[in-house]
Amino acid sequence: MKSVLIRPLITEKMTKISEKHPNKLGFMVAVEANKIEIAKAIKEKFSVDVVAVNTVRHPGKSRTQFTKKGRFAGRTSKYKKAVVTLKEGQTIDIFGQA
Template sequence: MADLKFYDVILKPIVTEKSMNSMADKKYTFSVHPNATKNQIKEAVEKMFAGAKVVSVNTMNLDGKNRRRGNTAGKTSKVKKAIVKLTADSPEIEIFSGL
């Protein structure tokens, strides 16, 4: 396990059409640190956003894509996404409220 602080776990919110539609069900999508566990993600969301109570955390590890530039081939970095579901009585997360 990685020794991560709660402010290092969540990197940025993911704003796509699919993630915006799932906000009606109180599900929020974040890009998280690749070594973060589900418990660390839950703790980080509850500490960073006041009043948020997490019911479940679903994570997915995405491998890097193959990229070419001329004769050189490589891969982009790996990404980990987390979909966090809040309780029904939790307030909405302010980051997403203005979108």
């Protein structure tokens, strides 16, 4: 299996959650990854203790584009998000600030 963690989630909603709960962080993860694999990958990469992992799967959607040459049908990619709760007092510096 390829890498479990794809990238950190930096959205308006995730920023609000992180401000309210500094020990919660969001990540885009591989669709086939489970909660145990996600927790293990976070622990190995950032050397922190994971208390909980909440995941959300988003299915791909059908999209149609109408152009002068006709109609083109396609799909958006499916993806999975994970909100990771760290042990109290632990944080991860996603932005790399000193």
